[in-house]
Amino acid sequence: MASxxxxxxxxxLVLGVLILCSVSSVQSWSKxxxxxxxxxxxSLLEAGPAHVVENLLPDYVKGDLSALCVWPDQxxxxxxxxxxxxxxxxxxxxxxxxxxxxxxxxxxxxxxDMCVDGAIQNFTxxxxxxxxxxxxxxxxxxxxxxxxxxxxxxIHQPMHVGFTSDEGGNTIDLRWYRHKSNLHHVWDRExxxxxxxxxYDKNLDLLQEDxxxxxxxxxxxxxxxxxxxxxxLIACPxxxxxxxxxxxxxxxxxxxxxxxxxxxxxxxxxxxxxxxxIVQGGVRLAMILNRVFSxxxxxxxxxx
Ligand SMILES: [Zn+2]
Numbered sequence: 001m002a003s004x005x006x007x008x009x010x011x012x013l014v015l016g017v018l019i020l021c022s023v024s025s026v027q028s029w030s031k032x033x034x035x036x037x038x039x040x041x042x043s044l045l046e047a048g049p050a051h052v053v054e055n056l057l058p059d060y061v062k063g064d065l066s067a068l069c070v071w072p073d074q075x076x077x078x079x080x081x082x083x084x085x086x087x088x089x090x091x092x093x094x095x096x097x098x099x100x101x102x103x104x105x106x107x108x109x110x111x112x113d114m115c116v117d118g119a120i121q122n123f124t125x126x127x128x129x130x131x132x133x134x135x136x137x138x139x140x141x142x143x144x145x146x147x148x149x150x151x152x153x154x155i156h157q158p159m160h161v162g163f164t165s166d167e168g169g170n171t172i173d174l175r176w177y178r179h180k181s182n183l184h185h186v187w188d189r190e191x192x193x194x195x196x197x198x199x200y201d202k203n204l205d206l207l208q209e210d211x212x213x214x215x216x217x218x219x220x221x222x223x224x225x226x227x228x229x230x231x232x233l234i235a236c237p238x239x240x241x242x243x244x245x246x247x248x249x250x251x252x253x254x255x256x257x258x259x260x261x262x263x264x265x266x267x268x269x270x271x272x273x274x275x276x277x278i279v280q281g282g283v284r285l286a287m288i289l290n291r292v293f294s295x296x297x298x299x300x301x302x303x304x
Contacts, residue, residue, distance in 0.1 A: 030189035031070050032196070033278055036208055037153040038066035040282025041289065043212065049293035056142045065149060072150040084147070087119035088154050090241055091164040097249040099161060099242045116155045120237040123148040127292040128233070149285055155237060156281035158252045158273070159187040161244035169252065175261040183256055186266075191274050194267055211279050220279060227280050228287040240284065247273060 042065045045053060054063045061067040076085040086107040092099055107114035113122070126144040154160045162168030162184070169183030176190040192207075200206040214220050220227075230236040251273050256262065 030192055032192045032204060033157065033188070034069040034073075034150060034153045035066045035204065036211065036278050037156070037281040037285065038069035038149050039208055040211065040215070040279060041149065041152075041285035042066065044283065044286035044290075046290050046294075049290045052293040053145065053289060056145050058142070065145075068146050069149050069153065071146050084119075086114045087147075087151065088116055089160040089162070089168055090115040090117060090245075091168070092161060092245050094163040094165050097245060099238070099245045101238055101241075116151050116160060117237045117241045119151045120148060120155060121234045123151070124233050124288055124292065127289075130292070148288070152240075152285040152288070153278075153281050155240045155244060156277040156284075157187055158244045158247040158277065159184045161241050162248050162252070168248075172256065172258045174256070174259060177261070177263050183252065186262060187252060187270075187274065191267060191271055195271055195275075211275060215279060215283065220276065224283060227283050230284075230287065233288060233291060236284075240280075244277075247277070 042050070042053065053065060057063060057065060057068065072081075072084060072088070075081045076088070090099065090104050092104050101117060105115040105118050106112050112118075123144045126139045127141065127148060129139070130141045130144070159169045166172050167184070169187070170185075172183040174181060174183060174186075176186055177194075181190055196202050196204065196207060200210070215224065251270055256266075
């Protein structure tokens with residue numbers, strides 16, 4: 001009796017772990033990618049906007065935005081938030097290697113604006129109202145901040161703007177070095193984890209330091225102004241999505257066949273692309289938050 005109980009408990013535990021693993025592996029840019037994007041963004045906030053962000057976060061994260069940047073992935077299958085599950089990506093026509101808002105930004109039923117680009121526009125405009133002191137109680141500003149921060153990470157992950165029939169590489173099963181994976185997951189997580197293991201002693205802080213060094217006076221310093229160039233906050237995410245599908249074609253899908261093994265060559269050539277996208281996501285998220293919560297509006301926010 002006791003052993004039956006133990007074995008059925010173990011079965012339940014194993015099933016639970018399997019379910020958790022499969023849920024977390026579907027269409028979600030890794031925890032590490034989101035944390036880095038959000039930490040980089042928060043480090044680039046001006047004083048006023050930084051204060052607003054801190055005020056919007058729940059006390060238990062002690063002012064750390066990155067602690068909640070994965071939240072939208074954790075709640076996407078909850079009944080209340082099921083409507084958000086299509087907002088993490090964009091399916092574009094197979095092999096087209098292009099993105100067109102009116103053609104591609106919809107959910108599987110054709111409902112317009114239900115994609116990661118539409119979501120960024122929606123939550124940016126909600127936060128703009130907050131910054132102007134005109135928000136109403138329909139919007140939860142903390143959630144808007146978390147969704148925007150998360151989706152700015154997702155839209156920069158090239159395979160989140162992928163082909164329709166393979167679900168952004170999710171159905172392209174392959175091996176990453178010696179273990180089973182799929183092409184979407186390679187870009188979501190495998191490349192980052194391998195980089196952490198190979199070069200950073202599995203320490204995310206060290207990787208972050210390296211990225212920040214390249215923003216402040218290294219590799220990407222001269223690119224910052226072009227990355228943050230944006231006349232219209234609502235239109236700019238189109239550009240980020242177009243960049244992603246172009247990179248997905250040029251580097252993600254290129255030469256990859258289902259069933260094969262990807263290792264050093266793929267890792268070495270794709271790592272720089274992925275790191276740049278993580279940083280671009282962070283720099284651009286900071287640009288948006290600095291603008292929607294600019295000092296002109298911060299006084300209004302603080303007074304409400
Ligand atoms: Zn996501």
